[in-house]
Amino acid sequence: MNKIARFLRSSLAVGLLSIPAVSAFGGQRVQTVALNDSVLPVLKQSRVTGAPSSATVLHLSIGLQPRFPAELQAFCDSVSDPSSPSYRHFMTPAQVGENFGASSTDVNNVVSYLKSQGMKIRLVSPNRMAILADCTVSQAQTAFGTQIKNFQGPDPSGATIAFQANTTSVTLPASIATVVLNVGGLADYARPYPATTLTPALARALYNTAPSYGATPPIQGQGQRVAYSNWVNFKLSDANVFISDYSLPVPAGGAGSNIHVVVVGSGHSTTQASGEGNLDMQMELAAAPLADIYIYDNATNDLLGILTQEASDNTADIISESYGWNGFDAPTETSVHNQHLSMTAQGQTYLCASGDSGTSWVTAHPYPDVDPEVLTVGGTEATVDTVTGARISEVAWSGSGGGWDPASFGTTNFNVLPSWQVGNGVPTSVPYRLVPDIAAQADGSGNAFFFVENGSVSTVSGTSCSSPFCAACLTTVEQRLAPLGLSAGTRPGRLGRVADLIYAMNGRSDVWYDITTGSSNGTLPDSTASNPGMGWDFVTGWGAPNFDALYNVLAIRPVSGTVTLQNYPPGPNGISVTVQLYNAGTSTLVDTQIATLDAGGHFTVSSSAPSGNYDIYVKASHWLRRKVTNQSFGLTGVSGLTYSLINGDINGDNTISLADFGKLKAAYGSMPGDGNWNPNADLDGNGSVGLSDFGILKLHYGTSGD
Numbered sequence: 001m002n003k004i005a006r007f008l009r010s011s012l013a014v015g016l017l018s019i020p021a022v023s024a025f026g027g028q029r030v031q032t033v034a035l036n037d038s039v040l041p042v043l044k045q046s047r048v049t050g051a052p053s054s055a056t057v058l059h060l061s062i063g064l065q066p067r068f069p070a071e072l073q074a075f076c077d078s079v080s081d082p083s084s085p086s087y088r089h090f091m092t093p094a095q096v097g098e099n100f101g102a103s104s105t106d107v108n109n110v111v112s113y114l115k116s117q118g119m120k121i122r123l124v125s126p127n128r129m130a131i132l133a134d135c136t137v138s139q140a141q142t143a144f145g146t147q148i149k150n151f152q153g154p155d156p157s158g159a160t161i162a163f164q165a166n167t168t169s170v171t172l173p174a175s176i177a178t179v180v181l182n183v184g185g186l187a188d189y190a191r192p193y194p195a196t197t198l199t200p201a202l203a204r205a206l207y208n209t210a211p212s213y214g215a216t217p218p219i220q221g222q223g224q225r226v227a228y229s230n231w232v233n234f235k236l237s238d239a240n241v242f243i244s245d246y247s248l249p250v251p252a253g254g255a256g257s258n259i260h261v262v263v264v265g266s267g268h269s270t271t272q273a274s275g276e277g278n279l280d281m282q283m284e285l286a287a288a289p290l291a292d293i294y295i296y297d298n299a300t301n302d303l304l305g306i307l308t309q310e311a312s313d314n315t316a317d318i319i320s321e322s323y324g325w326n327g328f329d330a331p332t333e334t335s336v337h338n339q340h341l342s343m344t345a346q347g348q349t350y351l352c353a354s355g356d357s358g359t360s361w362v363t364a365h366p367y368p369d370v371d372p373e374v375l376t377v378g379g380t381e382a383t384v385d386t387v388t389g390a391r392i393s394e395v396a397w398s399g400s401g402g403g404w405d406p407a408s409f410g411t412t413n414f415n416v417l418p419s420w421q422v423g424n425g426v427p428t429s430v431p432y433r434l435v436p437d438i439a440a441q442a443d444g445s446g447n448a449f450f451f452v453e454n455g456s457v458s459t460v461s462g463t464s465c466s467s468p469f470c471a472a473c474l475t476t477v478e479q480r481l482a483p484l485g486l487s488a489g490t491r492p493g494r495l496g497r498v499a500d501l502i503y504a505m506n507g508r509s510d511v512w513y514d515i516t517t518g519s520s521n522g523t524l525p526d527s528t529a530s531n532p533g534m535g536w537d538f539v540t541g542w543g544a545p546n547f548d549a550l551y552n553v554l555a556i557r558p559v560s561g562t563v564t565l566q567n568y569p570p571g572p573n574g575i576s577v578t579v580q581l582y583n584a585g586t587s588t589l590v591d592t593q594i595a596t597l598d599a600g601g602h603f604t605v606s607s608s609a610p611s612g613n614y615d616i617y618v619k620a621s622h623w624l625r626r627k628v629t630n631q632s633f634g635l636t637g638v639s640g641l642t643y644s645l646i647n648g649d650i651n652g653d654n655t656i657s658l659a660d661f662g663k664l665k666a667a668y669g670s671m672p673g674d675g676n677w678n679p680n681a682d683l684d685g686n687g688s689v690g691l692s693d694f695g696i697l698k699l700h701y702g703t704s705g706d
Helices: 042-043 069-077 093-099 103-117 137-142 200-206 236-245 275-287 303-311 328-346 361-365 463-484 497-506 547-555 658-667 691-700
Strands: 017-023 028-035 048-049 057-064 120-124 130-136 149-152 160-166 171-173 180-182 225-232 259-263 292-297 320-321 349-353 377-386 393-397 438-441 449-453 458-462 557-567 575-584 589-595 604-605 611-621 626-633 636-644
Touching: 017 547, 028 180, 028 393, 042 149, 057 137, 057 557, 069 458, 103 120, 103 130, 130 137, 137 149, 137 225, 137 497, 149 658, 200 275, 200 377, 225 275, 225 303, 225 463, 236 275, 236 449, 275 292, 275 449, 275 463, 292 303, 303 328, 320 463, 328 589, 349 463, 438 463, 463 547, 557 575, 589 604, 611 636, 658 691
Parallel strands: 225 292, 225 320, 259 292, 320 349, 349 377, 377 438, 557 636
Antiparallel strands: 017 028, 028 171, 048 149, 057 130, 057 180, 120 130, 149 160, 377 393, 449 458, 557 604, 575 589, 575 611, 611 626
8 A cells, every 4th residue: 555645735824015016917017016924934944955847837726815704604604503594505616606705806817817827727616715726837936926946944843854935925916916815836845744543433423424323223234234355364353353442332242243254265364464354344344343244255366256256145235345456358357347237236336445556556457446337435635633533624645546547348348438427527528437436534654544453453544444444334324224115125225336326416515525635646548637626536536425414315305296275366485384294094194394385386395204105294374284195205205296275274273163263353354563463364365364364264164174
């Protein structure tokens, strides 16, 4: 596994200095302004050792000042508050920009200036608070009125390091200087400490399986079956040490009794540790300690054998692999691919590590990365609160395998862009399977996860951590889904080829932490750089998963229909209705949701009720309740329901009777603001209680709802 140090370019916090200068912009001499705090103080303690090549490419991150920072903070507080009417009424990035970010004029002016200096704009953030651009050292020096040199000096700990920095303040035309907060990327002095080494508990918190793990009853893999494909030695007794050291729950048969070795052909020693064999086992234990863990083991490098066994057994719901392959002939490629097709048809989910040497991995060891039936997991570098596990930062890892292999695989090429591999950021011009799909902690300095080897705790890095850990997390999602009956077959809750679902989400922010910063993982086969960015990218795919949110997406399905409100001239727009699901033919209430009708009387609510048949009721304030019986509620929910609600139920008891007449009489002649005003007595919605309301009640007197 690669242990590559990552360097973050500094982002220089700046304000404005009152030192004017003059430079050329668009062929004209313009007033320029220097930016505060744009020179590193450490330069006073450092010495110049040279200068970077003028052709060296810099990746700049230019921060823009939002117009309304206080209002932006207030909106963020409101949209995150469950008691607020704005809760989860999120904005798109474009809406954030429109409401709070820099003005479109200011953004365009900054972009125009950068382009005039020969820079390539990689991204203008829709929130109008950042611009990413590429330029050479020469272009940066001209654009920002400074020189960039190489230095040697002390890092914050006092150790001597080499770094690059601008020697004088950054200057910009006065017309845009008030908009620009900072110009990052000119210096590379600021560097992170090694990313957090994750314990099982911290990892569960980071990827949000901790809530269900600690729930009552806990979701810890009980009844589930997860596996990994193995071609090296492993030490089973180290699993027991791992369980003890990290206080993992133990199955009834004792520690390690839920680990099953399936030897395919000939197997390996189970008493001799190797990093990979131990790691895969313990990463699955970390997330799903009570699941049955199957090790499909082969000592003769027989990929087809293991895949055939796994598909034939049909035991494991989810399987992980931490290897890459090359050198197969086309028929063998087709054969192993066919086993994956079988697994997909059976509902088995297969994950693989995308690789640990960046873009070069995919062309050097392309299988199973190139197989569309396999979910590929790339790598990140995460830093978390060491008590709570809360994410402090998570960035792209330079070793994360990504890109594509422009070669044909199989007798009939299956290395093609799948129909489901589409979405924001996914290239449409590359006709091959693109890697990775998602990503999780892999580090790069050897400190991604703790694990046990030969009885002692050690640390390790690589996508060999991220793939098995994600596999076990998915197993707990399936455990939660199983009671809902969301899949047919002998193993309820199976997800099968989950990539289709993931890409259909198009990077939705509640499920995927979009990783837009961090390291490049190399150069793609078309000679372009592979960098993290908004949406899908070749370093981290869609980003890091939130498994609790993923469960919610899978469990919650729509109930929709149309309501006609009788004798109500204003129409249904804005009227609230209560939607209830009862087990069909019974009085057992399963779920209640509230919806607001639109102008056409349409409603949609979301329900996490188990799959099954339901009688679905709808009621509005002074209308009788009506039901549609025996509706099948399955994977896609239920739609097309129609209701016609009878007006006159003023007291809400689902019967139009003398009690309603009494309410109407008491409110007769009233309007909003009067002491006897009762909005439910205004049956015709004209803003007053009068004779027409008595007419509606008389028309339906004696009627009861469902």
